[in-house]
Amino acid sequence: MEVVVRPHAGAATDLVARLIQRAVRQKPDLTLGLATGRTMEALYAKLVEDYAQGGTDYSCVTTFNLDEYIGLPPSHECSYRTYMQRHLFDRVNVRPENTHVPDGMAENTEVACARYEAMIATVGGIDLQLLGIGRTGHIGFNEPLSAMFSRTRAKALTPETMAQNRPLFPDPAMMPHRAITMGVGTILDAKRCLLLVTGAEKSGVVARAIEGPVTSMVSATALQMHPHCTVVLDEAAADGLSQKDYYYWLFENEPEWSEFR
Numbered sequence: 001m002e003v004v005v006r007p008h009a010g011a012a013t014d015l016v017a018r019l020i021q022r023a024v025r026q027k028p029d030l031t032l033g034l035a036t037g038r039t040m041e042a043l044y045a046k047l048v049e050d051y052a053q054g055g056t057d058y059s060c061v062t063t064f065n066l067d068e069y070i071g072l073p074p075s076h077e078c079s080y081r082t083y084m085q086r087h088l089f090d091r092v093n094v095r096p097e098n099t100h101v102p103d104g105m106a107e108n109t110e111v112a113c114a115r116y117e118a119m120i121a122t123v124g125g126i127d128l129q130l131l132g133i134g135r136t137g138h139i140g141f142n143e144p145l146s147a148m149f150s151r152t153r154a155k156a157l158t159p160e161t162m163a164q165n166r167p168l169f170p171d172p173a174m175m176p177h178r179a180i181t182m183g184v185g186t187i188l189d190a191k192r193c194l195l196l197v198t199g200a201e202k203s204g205v206v207a208r209a210i211e212g213p214v215t216s217m218v219s220a221t222a223l224q225m226h227p228h229c230t231v232v233l234d235e236a237a238a239d240g241l242s243q244k245d246y247y248y249w250l251f252e253n254e255p256e257w258s259e260f261r
Contacts, residue, residue: 063099067140146184203240
């Protein structure tokens with residue numbers, strides 16, 4: 001795991017956008033794993049701005065989203081399919097048939113999850129998996145006690161996660177209690193993982209995820225075992241890290257980051 005700390009949320013988000021753009025330029029048929037949430041809205045806005053200015057071409061990119069609420073049709077205003085269409089898919093030239101989001105309306109969830117895993121395998125796996133982190137330390141919706149080698153499956157949401165996401169629903173009582181999520185093992189299978197976290201409210205769980213012991217109680221700690229995982233934080237999110245000065249030094253001195261300084 002490599003940790004990069006930038007001075008503010010805008011700088012952290014800009015760095016992640018540039019990393020994604022570089023990955024697509026280097027491999028135009030990239031398979032890109034995508035995440036949702038408030039943090040990602042600013043990131044997708046940067047990707048869209050770059051595209052609108054004649055930048056990155058997404059016409060050959062294939063995408064797989066981490067998760068979707070069970071019981072929400074794709075057209076629902078709070079579904080993650082609608083979120084992705086609104087913030088990214090409808091605003092760049094990615095082909096609709098190349099975008100994949102778990103089927104929250106599947107009659108047989110277990111079959112739908114197995115099919116999702118098979119689709120990922122068919123394209124050769126995910127090249128770059130974008131991630132955020134929830135307040136319980138989850139990546140995707142892999143809530144506490146998620147097995148480190150779990151695959152795509154249905155998962156009950158914790159009260160804390162529901163409290164965090166409920167304000168996003170016009171009627172908070174409508175928020176589903178369950179979701180389909182890629183498993184921790186599915187995420188770890190990605191060739192590269194890229195975790196973006198901003199804001200002081202995440203500093204405690206970020207410290208546990210990066211510098212704490214690997215545990216199923218905080219699924220993000222599994223990223224410590226990934227051979228190519230980059231964590232990008234703003235100063236506020238990094239506040240609880242004991243080695244923050246070292247992470248700053250690495251970014252300023254390691255040759256691999258020279259083009260981004």
